Amino acid sequence: MSRSDLERLSKEELIELVLKLHRPEKTSRTSSKPPASDRKERREKARPGGAKPGHEGHKRALTADPDQVVEHRPASCSACGEPLPTDLPAEVISVHERIDLPLVRPTVEQHRRLCVTCPACQTRVAAPRPAGADATPFGPRLHAVATYLKTFQALSYERLQAALSDLFGLRLSQGGLMNLLRRAQGCCAEGRDAALARLRQAPVVASDETGVRSEGANSYHWVFRCEDAVVHHAATSRAAAVVGEVMAGHRPAVWISDRYSARRDTASDIRPAWRTSLATWPTRSRRART
Numbered sequence: 074m075s076r077s078d079l080e081r082l083s084k085e086e087l088i089e090l091v092l093k094l095h096r097p098e099k100t101s102r103t104s105s106k107p108p109a110s111d112r113k114e115r116r117e118k119a120r121p122g123g124a125k126p127g128h129e130g131h132k133r134a135l136t137a138d139p140d141q142v143v144e145h146r147p148a149s150c151s152a153c154g155e156p157l158p159t160d161l162p163a164e165v166i167s168v169h170e171r172i173d174l175p176l177v178r179p180t181v182e183q184h185r186r187l188c189v190t191c192p193a194c195q196t197r198v199a200a201p202r203p204a205g206a207d208a209t210p211f212g213p214r215l216h217a218v219a220t221y222l223k224t225f226q227a228l229s230y231e232r233l234q235a236a237l238s239d240l241f242g243l244r245l246s247q248g249g250l251m252n253l254l255r256r257a258q259g260c261c262a263e264g265r266d267a268a269l270a271r272l273r274q275a276p277v278v279a280s281d282e283t284g285v286r287s288e289g290a291n292s293y294h295w296v297f298r299c300e301d302a303v304v305h306h307a308a309t310s311r312a313a314a315v316v317g318e319v320m321a322g323h324r325p326a327v328w329i330s331d332r333y334s335a336r337r338d339t340a341s342d343i344r345p346a347w348r349t350s351l352a353t354w355p356t357r358s359r360r361a362r363t
Contacts (some may be wrong), residue, residue: 179215
């Protein structure tokens with residue numbers, strides 16, 4: 074719109090134009106537009122992918138100590154066809170690497186107790202039971218892999234069962250996996266106790282929770298964080314009693330949380346300076362402020 078066009082507008086039209094220019098862009102947060110429209114607009118405004126002009130290229134560095142080296146020599150001359158001796162001096166003109174995972178198969182160590190008859194007194198003597206014979210047949214590496222896939226990669230029991238079967242050829246029941254993970258908890262007890270001790274001494278604590286499915290039932294995943302530790306706590310309740318159990322009576326100077334009543338009531342009980350996270354306010358409240 075040119076200057077002459079603006080001069081021909083009435084006062085009401087100018088006011089409406091100024092208000093329109095200052096009105097925030099319509100998104101899913103400021104209007105009834107669906108969230109998918111935001112992603113579409115961002116894609117349309119995004120710069121094309123790929124390397125930009127002048128960008129210095131990068132490539133994978135060669136391995137300094139490869140497990141195996143295969144040299145490829147020419148067998149005959151490409152000009153005259155004469156066979157080339159294998160002891161001719163050669164130089165490396167290019168290197169190509171192929172990286173792959175080794176074939177992983179579980180190792181099964183079977184312990185057999187033997188019984189013999191004493192030649193002197195004819196008594197049948199059996200070997201003592203080996204250490205760990207009455208415990209789980211699964212070793213520490215399998216415990217570690219299953220714990221990693223279940224906790225860090227958040228696989229369900231069904232997907233964890235399928236992953237161990239597809240990757241390693243191991244067939245474990247979901248009940249067996251549950252028992253395996255329960256045994257692995259003991260290895261984390263020392264670290265959890267240390268994190269709880271730091272949390273219960275921290276001057277500033279933040280907390281939040283979200284709903285999860287645990288063993289087929291609705292539960293809650295609580296997270297408590299301070300400067301030196303993060304504590305994850307699973308509970309079947311969302312009540313303030315969970316906060317009291319984790320904090321064990323500790324009263325931080327500052328408590329950061331959303332406006333959920335369980336944490337708000339707990340915060341008022343322990344008398345810290347309570348700070349509310351504005352990110353969790355309802356969308357309509359944010360629209361009202363705009």
